[in-house]
Amino acid sequence: MLAADVMTPKVITVSPDTEIQEIARLLLEHNISAVPVVDDAQSVLGIVSEGDLMRRAESDEGQRKSWWLRIFAGGSSASDYVKTHARRAREIMTPDPITIEEDEPLHRVARLLEQQHIKRVPVVRDGKLVGIVSRANLLRGFSATAPDTATPVSVDDREIRDAILQEVDENTGVWVDRINVIVTDGAVQLWGLVESQDEKMAVQVAAENTPGVKSVENNLGMMPRGVSGYWT
Numbered sequence: 001m002l003a004a005d006v007m008t009p010k011v012i013t014v015s016p017d018t019e020i021q022e023i024a025r026l027l028l029e030h031n032i033s034a035v036p037v038v039d040d041a042q043s044v045l046g047i048v049s050e051g052d053l054m055r056r057a058e059s060d061e062g063q064r065k066s067w068w069l070r071i072f073a074g075g076s077s078a079s080d081y082v083k084t085h086a087r088r089a090r091e092i093m094t095p096d097p098i099t100i101e102e103d104e105p106l107h108r109v110a111r112l113l114e115q116q117h118i119k120r121v122p123v124v125r126d127g128k129l130v131g132i133v134s135r136a137n138l139l140r141g142f143s144a145t146a147p148d149t150a151t152p153v154s155v156d157d158r159e160i161r162d163a164i165l166q167e168v169d170e171n172t173g174v175w176v177d178r179i180n181v182i183v184t185d186g187a188v189q190l191w192g193l194v195e196s197q198d199e200k201m202a203v204q205v206a207a208e209n210t211p212g213v214k215s216v217e218n219n220l221g222m223m224p225r226g227v228s229g230y231w232t
Helices: 020-030 050-056 081-085 106-116 135-144 155-171 197-208
Strands: 034-038 044-049 120-125 128-134 179-184 187-194 215-218
Touching (some): 020 034, 020 050, 034 128, 044 050, 044 120, 106 120, 106 135, 128 135, 135 187, 155 179, 155 197, 187 197, 197 215
Parallel strands (some): 187 215
Antiparallel strands (some): 034 044, 120 128, 179 187
């Protein structure tokens, strides 16, 4: 399997000038822990993570408060001045992040995350952002196909995956950035989080009705809106 077969294709992004309050709102609303920073051409300039916001939000008393409430507090260390007083993505982001291409094999992606001590990596095509692969995406891919018996994912499987994601995105009301679809020889595995049993069933029906699908394994979990910490 390659990065294209497991990546989350619809990525929540921000611009360099997005204010940190808006970034915090996006993380909470979409239950994610980081967002890529892109320019108008969708080139990846950096990444802002929950950890970046937490460092920005250190309170004067040093007390551990909820990070989304602490984004308005400042720090006092001169060496951390920019991080603790930043107001926009460009000032707080990790710049020039590592990226991968769509055809990067999963075992190499896993090694990259381990070696670089990162939780996710943007996927680019011709230098433009087209997806993101997280540790969770990798685990789902590896669970679908054992490394020693894996067969290459066919073009048909990728077309099926794209069709399912498009149907879910356009017609079910489910946030497609929260789910992942793995297709191997027409067998579909659904992973990720939805907000209700109805949404879980809607994704399954969308998959079952997609031409070429032989079976559907629904592993979707449920997380109420407003609960963060999904994207790792």
